[in-house]
Amino acid sequence: MRRLTTKATPWLFLLVPLAFLLTFTYAPVANLVWYSLTKWDGFSPEMPFVGPDNYAELFTRPDLFQVFFVSLFYLASGAVQMVLALYFATVLSFNVRFRAFFKGVLFFPYLINGVAIGFVFLYFFQPGGTLDSVLRLFGVHGQHLWLGDPDLVNWSLAGVSLWRYLGLNFVLFLGAIQSIPGEIYEAAELDGASRWRQVRHLIVPGIRPVIGLSAILVVSGSLSVFEIPYIMTAGANGSTTFVIQTVKLAFQFNKVGLASAAAIVLLAIVLLVSWVQRRLVPDEGADLV
Template structure:
């Protein structure tokens, strides 16, 4: 080990850009970043760029592409099947209300002492670990006329004739799929909520109990505010999830009988009809919509949590400002007479 390496890695007084270049560090950075970055670029950003390009062509997987400009995008609006398929996400958005409230209810119960709590947790969570094709078969079997779901409803007093075909009847089949989707993903959301609820300071409940708050009031005033972040996050995610719903309709009905969601349709256009350009344009449009939602989420978070951590943020801002001022003074460049704000920042930092 040479002296320079020790010196350069251990003396914090020397600013980064003044240190001699450390070759060993450079080599390890390049060596450790090369493979993951190559994979990221080759399998994510390159196809992404190509996809944007494809969306302006009429093309198949094999053969010569024809430049068509914005025609693919025009087709998205004019084709009778694409925009209606986006409307199907409304079903899944409605389903996510059930999904999230069920997860919240169960998480609240299972975060406290419950007999067989772990067993229940496991039962609700396990569907999340089942692979898509198996889920598809399970629900085809479950919803088949006269099979499991119908039998249980018949035990409850419904007659078979009054029951619809769960996967064929267009007035109900999307709700059947939403049920399957809740079955599959509810447990995961529940585990997220349990994690958040578990991290709440236990003494808060005791204090609330002494003050005479009942369980519901405790939920409203302790649990709900504490998990607000993760709750809002899940609401936003379920909106984007509903827009890009794919697996459940793809594996259960393959999009037949009016259950083809936007991505199911895109998959069919891309791989069955081989209209790669149109499929790419569809992907680009939905990506833009999702990015807009991601952006809206940021804004929503800023708005919802504008009062939270205000002190910390303001203090950090003050500290940053003070540091800048100190650097300027150290560099001998500080104006002798500063305007009020900077002056105050500096004096705050020195505790005056």
């Protein structure tokens, strides 16, 4: 009896988390799959079953899938973001002046509400606004349509995303770097290793799992970006992302079934990317268990 109680105790502790997981994660996903197989408008009590027709429409209409090209801007921004975050995390992991101040400056944008950031940068990108005023100091005159020009809007929005989420990757990298034992750095310095060699041969290999995690966040975030472009442009001038389009399909055109199929496709892509990343950069800690 005591042995049975010992085995059952961990499951009793897991009961509530598993209940929340089933209620708020797996049950909604199951409903989403069902909706994707129907032609539901979101209001009618009737849900005509159409099978895979929504997925067929999704993959045969280029206009529904071409919005993925917008994600390339955010993917490029995310790559730059990772490089900058790793650079600043490496520099601030050593003893430099005002280190705590710079850590706060880098992480602070991530703490700001996304809606507030969107409205602030609306003024920043106004023709003749803050950005144009700064550029005039460097001899670049004129008023630019940063959010109105299809050639500039996605770069502008991706730049805002870079500024906002740089702090998250910075904190992840900084924590991973500081978890490397200090004795390793001391031994490297005694052997005459330069800062660059320490970064290349100690820091980067030592935080490779965290770099892999950051890569997953960057790729999934670039595919599912919504908040900033929706607030600043509402998808106008060629800035519509896949998620913005899905929201419009569901709530503007009342095509909940098609929108659900789009959401399932996005979920499948994110899971596939995560699986590929795990295969390319396996968790070294898992081999030790």
